[in-house]
Amino acid sequence: MDLKEWFNNRKKNNEIKQAKQILSTEEYCALWVSCFQCRELLYSRDLRNNLNVCPKCQYHFRIGAYDRIEQIADANSFCETENDLVSSDPLKFFDTQSYVDRLNDATNKSGLKEAIITGTCTIQGLPAAIAAMDFAYFGGSMGSVVGEKITRLIEMAIVKRLPVVIVSSSGGARMQEGILSLMQLAKTSGALKLLHEAKLLYISILTEPTFGGVTASFAMLGDIIIAEPGARIGFAGRRVIEQTIRQKLPPDFQTAEYLLKHGQIDMVVERSKIPQTLHRLIEFHQNSVPQALNVEKLKNSPLNHVKV
Amino acid sequence: MDLKEWFNNRKKNNEIKQAKQILSTEEYCALWVSCFQCRELLYSRDLRNNLNVCPKCQYHFRIGAYDRIEQIADANSFCETENDLVSSDPLKFFDTQSYVDRLNDATNKSGLKEAIITGTCTIQGLPAAIAAMDFAYFGGSMGSVVGEKITRLIEMAIVKRLPVVIVSSSGGARMQEGILSLMQLAKTSGALKLLHEAKLLYISILTEPTFGGVTASFAMLGDIIIAEPGARIGFAGRRVIEQTIRQKLPPDFQTAEYLLKHGQIDMVVERSKIPQTLHRLIEFHQNSVPQALNVEKLKNSPLNHVKV
């Protein structure tokens, strides 16, 4: 799915939302979505009931952060953290529109305050720290808030000794925060190093699409890395590469399956099997964690920043 | 140089030796060697005075372990260790000839007791533990004695806090000691791990030829890896690879220069510059070693085996 398709998709989703506001009876809700991959016309409610996976071709539609967490976390187990953390405009950035306006637009379009949701939950009974990115908010771009929320989540996980699951979906760093965005790569990677030294499990889940600064930091640092089928994942975008090397790339380039074949990820797991896979992975690693480790022993940890 | 050339070379060397025994005046010693690479006829004493490097094409002739140490160590500084360690025949190995006979032949031909010489020396004033392999003894193959002498050298270096320099030249593991030879790869690598944990410098020098079990263990584990120009270095032999992949290999395949280009070694250094390069490397790393470390702190070290 390229950006154009994504815009079309978003337009359709908006139509669905708007439609929902107007229509009241179930019959009228029978809106149809055409599968991006196989073109099959899908009844939108059926699609949603199937976790937004096309029942015909298994195309995994992009989903929002809260939907993602709902699919993974046990019912009512999710407890959101740092929901008040929102972006400021440190660079007073203005291109064709001001960053402040773009932030407001992003919130209006997605209903979210930022491109990531963090919190704690249980996954089939096992506690975990979890984050999910939302491409619908500013293309899932990472600015100060995304970096800070991830870092705080990881620090909380260290203190509470929880495994960390991060579901990525991002176009990369947020240009409107300039160099501050770039530095979030270092900040989140540093936090993950502390998690690593605390011997805690970090599972990274890559979903359509994950690129740029997000893959070049926390998304590629999982102890275990999982990708959804068909998800496009990479460092540089396809067009940038094609312009650079002046040749066409193979169709499967940068897909989850390509990454698996090229040794970059541990497994491709279809959406419906993600919760049980996470459960098994967390269960497998939890008893092996030495219990003696505690915060005080992390001599280098700047955990004075943590709000628990 | 292939094996046939090497045999020819050895034959010539023998002729030279034999000649030396008979002739008494300098004029008669004017024996000539044809350069393996450029075919130039070289006066053998000139060649030797030039460190056995062809003055015309810089071809680096193979040299013996004692010659090697003489070139690297300061005059009279070399103090040999473990010279009494000699091979036994644990497998009672017999092919077309017994292993015991082959060992005797190797000693007669090379004047050495084993394929490696170890000891301590100074290199332009700086102390070091040093080992040099000798291809003329049993093709420089590694059996129990080579593995044991290297391991003891490393253990001594840990105790005395010396940098280690090993000059390799080997066809690989010694088949006549079967699995015991293979295990020397693990033994020497384990010793190097202890050296590493003691934060001591290990410089590996690869010379024509270094293959098989020796590259698959200590030779490729240098903090710094140096190779002599033109030296052939690899895991599998050229013919085995050609038979396996059924195609011709490029002429520079497995040369020192090929390895440099392919990121496997740090530098190619001509023979005459090896002593000063070693000196600079040892000098560079010596002050940075924390002085606090001592043997007792190496909790995992089996240094009870060390004879100092």
Place this chain on the structure above:
Amino acid sequence: MTSNKLPPLDFELPLSNLNSQIEALERQLPNNPQLEQEISELYKQYESLKKTIYGNLRAIDRLAIARHPNRPYTRDYLERFDPNWLELHGDRHGVDDMAMVCGLVKLDNYKVVVVGTQKGRNIREKQLCNFGMPQPEGYRKALRCFKHAQKFNLPIITLIDTPGAYPGMAAEEHNQAQAIAFNLFELADLTVPVISVILGEGGSGGALAIGFTNTILMLENSVYSVISPEGCASILWRSADKVQDACEAMKITALENKELGIVDEIIPEPLGGAQSGWDEAAANTKKCIIKHLELLSKETDLVKHRINKYRKIGFYKD
């Protein structure tokens, strides 16, 4: 289990002939009921002969069994150890070498990381797995999983069945020697228990690269050698016919390796070799691994234990 009809191994010929005799008589049995006694006798002979033959295998016979195309491979063992095992893929640097299988496996109450070489069963699999010969990237994939185990304090089990590291052009270019050497270097000071099992072929440095372990187990008919018997014969005897001599001279069998102090325990195979009973081979292997995990749990310093084990190997006059 596959039941490919394959020609018998050399030393199995008498058994195979006897079997043909029995089958011929059985075909005549409906019309000649008096043959029953004779068939029964031949069955007894067959069982007795099988015991005799498998009780007197030469090294070259064991080599043939170790390489038997119906012998269970790493994945066959993993499925029997833990049908829910989770596979980990890739070296993270561009390659997922299928000749090296890695996974998270439960052995009863033990959670372990398994790393093993994998041969292929059919042509396509064989090519995918490069006939069980890992590339440097395979060893680096293994190393990544060793480090994973180290982080989570999980014991490591390595399953070895490889002719050796692949001797190819790209393999050399990507520094096959360093891949093996660096695994040895990194295996040296892992603080978790590490156990290796030679399932079939233990081929040289390519086997040792995942075989520098606290405990080495060998299946009864597996072999472990510094070079392939064929390679040894061609270099030392300059003759491909001398494989049997090379097998004998190098002492490649499990028993000889145990006598040399390399191997800690030999895992029994079903009569007729592991290829004739995958479940039994896997059960015996699992049982033996668990036994040694329990033994190692009593060791206070597994690094020292491991380094010392190899420190002592070698014979020389001092």
Place this chain on the structure above:
Amino acid sequence: MTSNKLPPLDFELPLSNLNSQIEALERQLPNNPQLEQEISELYKQYESLKKTIYGNLRAIDRLAIARHPNRPYTRDYLERFDPNWLELHGDRHGVDDMAMVCGLVKLDNYKVVVVGTQKGRNIREKQLCNFGMPQPEGYRKALRCFKHAQKFNLPIITLIDTPGAYPGMAAEEHNQAQAIAFNLFELADLTVPVISVILGEGGSGGALAIGFTNTILMLENSVYSVISPEGCASILWRSADKVQDACEAMKITALENKELGIVDEIIPEPLGGAQSGWDEAAANTKKCIIKHLELLSKETDLVKHRINKYRKIGFYKD
């Protein structure tokens, strides 16, 4: 120092014109000695104009200076820091990426490991160095040298001058993203002092991959940004003409980076930029590095210092 005759940068045009005037008059001087006064006046004007121009550079002017083809590159600095520096090569896994230069260097009494990106001077060098854009293998070569420094307790200096990590097909296949991420992960807890200097272009993740350090220094006319101004302009303004706007908006200059709390100190360049005085640029850089090595030697916990430095970066409403 090379002295390629190159067309002047845009903002240097007035200077260049004045220079042409002076040269024209000087040619007439032998026959017209009375011109000497005028020439002398013009010289003063020239110097004054140069100061004015270089005292009022826009972000896009600095970008041009940062990319100036005569600007000194990493190797030029290294030669001036220590003519006897020893280069280390390769990632040990098959590639020696020339876009990443690594070596053992003495800075007066300090022994350090230097890791830096390298652009090429002439066409052949540019191709060898891939125009200063490392492949994943380049970052892994850097990491190997970081670990070398860690083992021997040597400070690390990284010199940054790169448009970014190479966006190529093989680079993606070999996991460029992971190469950068893993360097960040490993840089995080090095216990030695790590100082980075932006020499010219600090391009995005490709720069940060060797720039997660205790101290960040920038040369006066260097730039550091999350994406190239061209990339930013084409994405946000959808116009290649808006590079200047992108430069201003992203705050890419040394001064702005210092104001944002990213950069610790700005290293002065000779008037006219580092390209007009390599020795001076190198001397200033060396002096500043040594000053900060001394400052860091007073830090008791360099890991905490480093992680905390980045931990604090970011603006948000809480």
